[in-house]
Structures are given as structure tokens and as C-alpha cells.
Amino acid sequence: MQILHESLNRILSGTTLCGCVTRDPASKSGEPTDSVELAWLIEDVRHCGGHHWEFDVLMTPGGNGQQLVVHGDVRWAGSVPVITFSDLEVPLLGRV
Numbered sequence: 001m002q003i004l005h006e007s008l009n010r011i012l013s014g015t016t017l018c019g020c021v022t023r024d025p026a027s028k029s030g031e032p033t034d035s036v037e038l039a040w041l042i043e044d045v046r047h048c049g050g051h052h053w054e055f056d057v058l059m060t061p062g063g064n065g066q067q068l069v070v071h072g073d074v075r076w077a078g079s080v081p082v083i084t085f086s087d088l089e090v091p092l093l094g095r096v
Contacts, residue, residue: 013044013045016042018040040070051073052073056069
């Protein structure tokens with residue numbers, strides 16, 4: 001497992017993740033939820049124990065850079081990491 005952890009750090013550090021986040025996935029009104037496009041430059045990754053990891057990221061909501069430490073879970077499907085972020089508090093966006 002240590003080899004997988006070291007590999008994940010080496011592969012992710014310096015990469016950019018692009019995608020969308022949903023602002024209110026539990027909308028009770030039944031109306032469509034807002035989706036926001038984000039780009040994350042991952043500067044460093046640290047294993048905190050168990051499935052918990054810390055990601056030092058430069059996040060660009062709306063083109064404005066924000067330095068953040070983001071906590072996520074990493075589980076393994078064989079040698080493939082599956083990274084999950086949920087209930088994040090993001091500056092300028094709130095909880096996503």
C-alpha cells in the first residue's frame with residue numbers, strides 16, 4: 001500500500017483537475033441546481049491515515065485563484081485511485 005500512496009503523490013502533484021461542482025445537490029424545491037466549473041492545480045498531496053488525504057490546491061472559481069487545503073477520501077480499485085470530495089466549503093462558492 002505504501003508504494004501506491006507514494007505513486008499517488010508523485011502522479012498528482014503538479015497536475016490540474018478540471019470539472020464541475022454542484023452548489024446545492026439537495027434542493028428541496030425540485031428546481032435545477034447550480035453547477036460551477038472549477039480547475040484545481042494540485043500542488044501537493046499528503047496521506048493522513050486510512051482513506052483520508054489532504055490536497056494543497058490552487059482553485060480557480062470564476063478565474064480567481066484561491067489557495068486551499070482540501071480533504072478528500074481515496075479508495076483503491078486494485079491499483080486505480082478513486083478520489084471523492086464531498087461537502088467542501090469553498091471560498092466564493094460556499095458548500096459544494
